[in-house]
Amino acid sequence: MDKQDLGAFLRSRRERLRPQDVGLPSGPRRRTPGLRREEVAVLAHISTEYYVRLEQGRAPRPSADVLAAIAGALRLTDAESDHLHVLAGTAPNRTGLHRRDVRPSIRALLERLPQTAGIVTSAAFEVLAWNDLAAALMEDFAPLAPADRNLARRAFLGPQGTGAALYGVSDIAEFRLSVVMQLRTTLARYPADPAVRGLVDDLRDGSTDFARLWDRHDVQAPPMLTKTFRHPVVGDVTLDCDTLMLADSDQHLVLYSAQPGSPSAEALALLNVLGTEAGQYAR
Incomplete structure (x- = not known):
């Protein structure tokens, strides 16, 4: 309790x-x-x-x-x-560490998805797995340290004022609010996990916006159904955003897809050809 x-x-x-x-x-x-x-x-x-x-x-x-x-x-x-x-303390409470291993079948599914950018995120917002189209749309996560693959850190502690904090997405304010709400429930589920506690402490110390939102104690995030990325190569890409819960591992499969025949579908197709080198933060 x-x-x-x-x-x-x-x-x-x-x-x-x-x-x-x-x-x-x-x-x-x-x-x-x-x-x-x-x-x-x-x-x-x-x-x-x-x-x-x-x-x-x-x-x-x-x-x-x-x-x-x-x-x-x-x-x-x-x-x-x-x-x-x-x-x-009257509900099941995970007292161990949050899962960071991704099932091989989920990794294989990411690679088989046609014309869809997909990532798997942990309960603490670390990008754990991704496909090539996601790397082209966002960035190649492979060479990054785990802390640098964390979307919560990027949203609150990354470059500010230009949209670069989160790949130029149009709804960064809504995403930040969602991060705070979900991290609060994650911390309640994993109170003994130093990675989760350390992430929250870093965000509270490094971002006045995070600290302000955290002190509101909100825990129910609104769904994000669409997202627009401002990509330096193909321009604005507006995509459907579908998040599927992987209940056994407490992870999320996030899928970005475009309406068939739309300009955004054409932009995704071009990114698919260009590959990971087109990523917004290719290194």
Whole structure:
């Protein structure tokens, strides 16, 4: 049970709610944002004293029933409710290291995908595997150290202001927000993994944007359905972005494909011919 993070998460969810969101009168002007602690306690049918101690990090581990009641009172989404249980230690919690080995069948699948750029990322956003078209669209990851293949590091600690931080993608702000949300749940699943903890610490120390977003305690990222890359050779390439969860290894297979007959499909075809030397950051 991570008492301090649990308390901070509960507080952040309580402060985002307005009384009218949960069917309560707004009443006189409030000195602080959100619901009062006693209001959450009433809605969850628990004592105010116990809820206050939970937010202060002084309470014993709550039961699954109490957590479910609090989740309902705070109008948590499914992802937020799962995160609440992980923080409280009432859900399965991976205490080892996150997986970095990629199944041979997945690597073979990447190579067989027609006209599709594909990568596999770890739970900590390291690019673990890729095909030639992905290398042509983004960069050849082969000569890079693992830290330099980490998309979270590139998004927050890479070159700023020109789009170069992440291969000229059009939605870097949305991607950064997604990184923060997913890293928060990753850290909850792998609290003993020094690589995950070190990554979060580096990002918090090196990026004020990351630190600001991290302190919001959000855990549900919106899906990214399309992405536009600004490529120095073929120009703007707008692609469908499909992310498939590899549940057994806690990794993601990310696929970039273009609508048939579109200018972006022609650009991908040209990159396929040019090969890895066309990569935006070829070395």
